[in-house]
Structure formats: C-alpha cells, structure tokens
Amino acid sequence: MNSTSSLRAQAIFMSPATMIAVAIVVPPLLYVLFTSIHGSALSLAEFDAVLTSSLFRNTLSNTLFVTGLSSLLSLLLGFIVALHLSRQPARRRRFLMILVLLPFWTSVLVKCFAFMVILGRDGIVNTVLSWAFQTKVQLPLVFNTVGLMVGMTNYLVPIVVLPVLASLLAIEPAVYRAASIMGAKQARMFWTITVPMSLPGVFAGLLSVVVLSLGAFIVPALLGGPQHMMLSNLVNFYNREVLDWPKACAISIVLCGTVIIFAAPLAFWRGRKV
Amino acid sequence: MSTIIHDPHSRRYRALGTGLAMVIYMFLLAPLLVAIPMAFGPTNSLTFPTTDYSLDLFRIFLSSPSWLGPLSESLKVALASMAIAMLAGVPAGYWIARHEFMGKGLISGVIMSPLIVPQIVIALGLLLYFSYARISGTTLSIVLGHLMLSLPFVVLMIVAGVNKLDRDLEFGAELMGAGPIRMFLTVVIPQLVPSLVAAAFLAFLMSFDELTISWFLTGPNTVTLPVKMYNELLWELSPVVAAISALLTAISLLVSIVLIALRKETSVEI
Numbered sequence: 450m451n452s453t454s455s456l457r458a459q460a461i462f463m464s465p466a467t468m469i470a471v472a473i474v475v476p477p478l479l480y481v482l483f484t485s486i487h488g489s490a491l492s493l494a495e496f497d498a499v500l501t502s503s504l505f506r507n508t509l510s511n512t513l514f515v516t517g518l519s520s521l522l523s524l525l526l527g528f529i530v531a532l533h534l535s536r537q538p539a540r541r542r543r544f545l546m547i548l549v550l551l552p553f554w555t556s557v558l559v560k561c562f563a564f565m566v567i568l569g570r571d572g573i574v575n576t577v578l579s580w581a582f583q584t585k586v587q588l589p590l591v592f593n594t595v596g597l598m599v600g601m602t603n604y605l606v607p608i609v610v611l612p613v614l615a616s617l618l619a620i621e622p623a624v625y626r627a628a629s630i631m632g633a634k635q636a637r638m639f640w641t642i643t644v645p646m647s648l649p650g651v652f653a654g655l656l657s658v659v660v661l662s663l664g665a666f667i668v669p670a671l672l673g674g675p676q677h678m679m680l681s682n683l684v685n686f687y688n689r690e691v692l693d694w695p696k697a698c699a700i701s702i703v704l705c706g707t708v709i710i711f712a713a714p715l716a717f718w719r720g721r722k723v
Numbered sequence: 724m725s726t727i728i729h730d731p732h733s734r735r736y737r738a739l740g741t742g743l744a745m746v747i748y749m750f751l752l753a754p755l756l757v758a759i760p761m762a763f764g765p766t767n768s769l770t771f772p773t774t775d776y777s778l779d780l781f782r783i784f785l786s787s788p789s790w791l792g793p794l795s796e797s798l799k800v801a802l803a804s805m806a807i808a809m810l811a812g813v814p815a816g817y818w819i820a821r822h823e824f825m826g827k828g829l830i831s832g833v834i835m836s837p838l839i840v841p842q843i844v845i846a847l848g849l850l851l852y853f854s855y856a857r858i859s860g861t862t863l864s865i866v867l868g869h870l871m872l873s874l875p876f877v878v879l880m881i882v883a884g885v886n887k888l889d890r891d892l893e894f895g896a897e898l899m900g901a902g903p904i905r906m907f908l909t910v911v912i913p914q915l916v917p918s919l920v921a922a923a924f925l926a927f928l929m930s931f932d933e934l935t936i937s938w939f940l941t942g943p944n945t946v947t948l949p950v951k952m953y954n955e956l957l958w959e960l961s962p963v964v965a966a967i968s969a970l971l972t973a974i975s976l977l978v979s980i981v982l983i984a985l986r987k988e989t990s991v992e993i
Contacts, residue, residue, distance in 0.1 A: 461904065466811045481848040532744075551979050552755065557932075562758060
C-alpha cells in the first residue's frame with residue numbers, strides 16, 4: 450500500500466466521523482463557553498453572579514454531598530457484588546451476571562417510576578411497615594435525600610461492578626494459593642491481595658460513578674424533589690424557567706470544571722495502576 | 724482453593740458475603756420486580772400487588788395518539804441515529820484501531836468527549852447551536868443530538884472488536900493485492916459481525932432511552948417517548964407509565980440477551 454492510496458483510504462474511512470465531530474460535537478461546547486462570557490465581550494459577570502448566589506452555592510454543596518455519598522455507597526455495594534461474582538464457578542457467574550446487567554440496561558426513567566411506587570407515601574415499603582406494626586406508617590422516603598440516594602445507588606452500582614469484577618477475575622489464583630501455603634488467613638489475604646489488586650477496577654468504576662453522579666439530572670429531578678436540586682437541575686431551571694441562557698451556560702462551565710477537578714486525579718491514578 | 728484454606732472463619736465470611744450480595748441483587752432488581760407486574764394491573768390506580776390482572780394498560784398505550792406519536796418519534800429517531808452512528812463509527816473505529824495518523828488523538832478525543840462532558844451541558848450547547856441554525860425542535864436536531872452519544876460507543880466497540888481480530892488474514896489480503904476498502908469489506912467486516920450487531924443494538928437502545936438531550940431539543944411535534952414519560956412522572960403518576968416501563972424493560976432485556984450471547988466474541992465489558 451503506497452502512501453497516497455493510504456491517505457485516500459484514510460480520508461474515506463475517517464471523514465464521516467471527523468465531519469460529525471467538527472460539525473456537531475465541537476460547536477455546542479463552544480456555544481456554551483461563548484455564551485457564558487457574553488461572546489466576544491469576554492465578561493465574567495455571569496460567573497460572578499452565579500458563584501455568589503446562595504441558590505448556586507447550596508446546589509453545588511448538595512451536588513458534592515450527593516456525589517460523595519452515592520459514590521462511596523455504590524463502591525461499597527458494587528465491590529461486595531463483584532467479590533461475590535468473582536468467587537462463583539463460571540457457569541453460575543454467567544447467570545448471576547444477568548442480575549447485574551439487566552438493571553444496568555434498564556431505563557433510568559423506569560427505575561425512578563418504580564421507586565416512586567415503592568417509596569411513596571402509600572408505597573410498598575410504607576404499606577408493609579403499616580401491616581407489620583399494625584398502625585398507619587407514612588415515612589417520607591421519596592422527594593428527599595433518602596429517595597435520591599436510593600435512586601442514585603441503584604443506578605450506579607452496576608457501573609462499579611463491571612470494572613471491579615474484571616480486575617478481580619484478573620488476579621491469578623496461584624497468588625492466593627501461595628499466600629495460603631504461607632499461612633495467611635482470609636482477612637489478611639483480602640487486605641493484602643484482593644484489595645490492592647482490584648484497585649485498577651476500583652478507580653475505573655469510581656471515575657465513571659463520580660462523572661455520572663456530578664452530572665446527574667433525571668434521578669434528582671424525579672426522586673430528589675425541589676429541595677435537592679443538583680447542578681444539572683439548576684442548568685435546566687435557568688434554561689426553562691428563567692430563560693437566562695448566559696447563567697445556564699456559566700453554571701454548565703462550572704459543572705464541567707467540577708467534573709475535571711474530580712475526574713483528572715482519578716484518571717491519573719487509574720492510568721498509573723493499570 | 725478451598726482444599727488449601729483451613730481458616731475456620733472462612734465459611735462464616737463466605738456466608739456473610741453471599742447474604743449481603745443477595746440483598747444487593749434484590750435491591751438492583753427491585754424496580755423491575757415492581758414495574759413489570761404493575762404493567763398488567765388495573766387502569767384506574769397504581770396499586771401493588773394487585774389481584775385483577777389485564778392487558779388494559781397496554782391497550783390504552785397502543786390506542787391513544789398521545790402515546791403513539793412519541794413512540795413512533797422515538798423509533799424513527801433511534802433507527803436514524805443508529806444508522807448514521809454505524810455508517811460513520813464502524814470505518815472510523817477500524818481505522819483508529821489499525822493505523823497511526825496525524826491528528827488521531829485529537830479526532831478520537833473529540834469523538835469521545837460526549838462520554839465525559841455532562842449530558843446536560845451537551846444538551847444546552849446543542850439547544851443554543853440548533854436555535855442559531857434554526858433547526859431546533861425538528862426530528863433532525865434530535866437525531867443529531869443522539870448521534871453524539873451513540874457514536875463514541877460504536878467507535879469504542881469496533882476498536883475493541885478489531886483489536887481482537889487475527890491480523891494475519893489482513894496481511895494475507897494485502898499481499899494478495901487487496902486495497903484497503905476491499906480488504907475492509909471482504910476480510911474485516913465478516914469477522915466483525917458480533918461486534919457490529921452489539922454496537923447497533925447499543926446505539927438503538929441509547930437513543931430510544933435517551934431523555935436529557937431530547938428534553939432540551941424537543942418541539943411540540945417531536946416529543947419522544949422518554950420525554951412524554953418524564954412529563955407524566957413530573958406532573959401525575961399515570962398507570963399507563965407502567966405499561967411503557969414494561970415495554971422499555973423488554974427492550975433492554977432483549978439487548979442484554981443479545982450482548983450476553985455475543986459476549987464471548989466481543990468481550991466488551993458493558
């Protein structure tokens with residue numbers, strides 16, 4: 450293959466995707482950036498207004514709180530599931546994987562709808578509790594932090610399981626045999642082999658979970674209620690209710706900045722561990 | 724392994740781990756275990772569990788224009804964005820996997836960027852851009868928006884698929900004088916069929932299920948099924964939503980089955 454024919458082939462193979470990237474991936478992001486600084490006016494007024502407003506500050510701290518808590522919870526739950534899956538014989542693991550993959554592919558809307566029914570005032574949980582205690586129980590389980598965390602965790606656990614499981618399955622069984630022969634107990638093997646060797650998967654899972662959680666929109670809108678807005682919901686609010694595009698764009702830029710601040714170190718560690 | 728470990732605690736640890744894992748599996752499946760039976764429930768209220776099962780909710784869903792419109796819009800958009808994502812993403816994925824070229828990092832970085840940028844930011848940017856281009860609210864704008872999300876997935880899956888291929892067949896074809904396009908069509912594509920099927924199913928599901936971008940771009944005549952459903956969930960909890968949930972779940976079940984069946988060949992961990 451000489452170089453001219455290779456160039457021609459490259460143009461044929463790459464140009465549709467490149468055209469899409471140039472025509473519809475880059476311009477929207479530039480539009481957000483330009484609108485946030487008033488285009489060529491290069492004004493930081495919107496950022497100033499956004500960063501000093503208490504609505505924004507509350508939303509930012511709520512976003513960070515929800516992201517932190519839901520990442521930790523889903524990491525914990527996801528790790529337990531991955532560990533369990535990694536210790537099953539291959540056939541049973543394939544079956545159990547369906548229990549993780551099916552929720553993974555289920556629409557977030559369906560999950561939110563179901564949790565509204567499960568956690569609602571007269572929902573399944575309250576009905577069961579009322580029956581168990583023989584009194585009318587109406588615990589507030591949805592449109593608050595509880596509902597939001599249940600929804601977020603349910604959405605994020607499968608995303609942790611897949612990379613962690615891949616890491617766990619990559620550990621050589623001989624390492625465990627050697628440790629066992631040398632007299633290591635279960636707990637010791639867990640902390641000195643399983644945990645360190647699963648770190649690449651843990652970091653990969655954590656990276657996805659943090660990025661998805663910081664940008665979460667649907668789950669907080671449906672299960673969190675108006676008091677538990679996250680940054681995405683604030684962008685939506687300024688776009689739809691206030692019709693203030695520059696502010697929506699400024700918040701979007703802050704959101705992207707937050708994602709970069711949290712994702713960059715995770716991506717760096719992940720790169721080093723792999 | 725179990726023959727070597729003589730730790731008396733090991734059995735207890737294992738039982739505890741299994742128990743915890745079972746509880747988490749139930750937690751993950753809970754939404755499905757609730758949404759599906761409710762789809763066969765009565766039309767007047769959302770009760771669970773119910774005693775009178777029927778197909779009434781499906782009948783309402785499939786006979787009311789206010790639901791059929793969004794359903795056909797979603798099908799149209801999903802098929803169109805899947806087709807474009809495949810046509811652009813398959814050759815690009817192959818070329819990125821097999822060749823080094825100038826600007827490779829930049830182009831693939833731009834194609835992949837929608838995976839990292841929060842969807843709401845993409846949605847807002849597309850709204851501004853398409854308003855300027857005077858195509859906001861059209862089916863075309865929604866197709867292009869969904870394309871941004873499905874293209875990186877198609878490219879990723881094809882790169883993974885191509886990396887697993889035996890390169891000798893391609894070298895052989897080249898020695899025999901096949902040009903790059905002919906080699907791609909007659910040697911690479913036939914071997915890639917499992918990856919192609921998986922990528923197409925994924926691209927379809929991502930679009931059919933997509934809410935955030937559609938929510939920003941939708942116009943009065945281009946309401947997609949998730950947008951309609953989201954509106955319904957925001958303002959009133961209509962039992963018909965249960966039937967649609969069951970439909971969406973059936974589609975994701977189909978996709979899971981296809982992906983699991985193809986897993987051996989593609990081994991993509993998604």
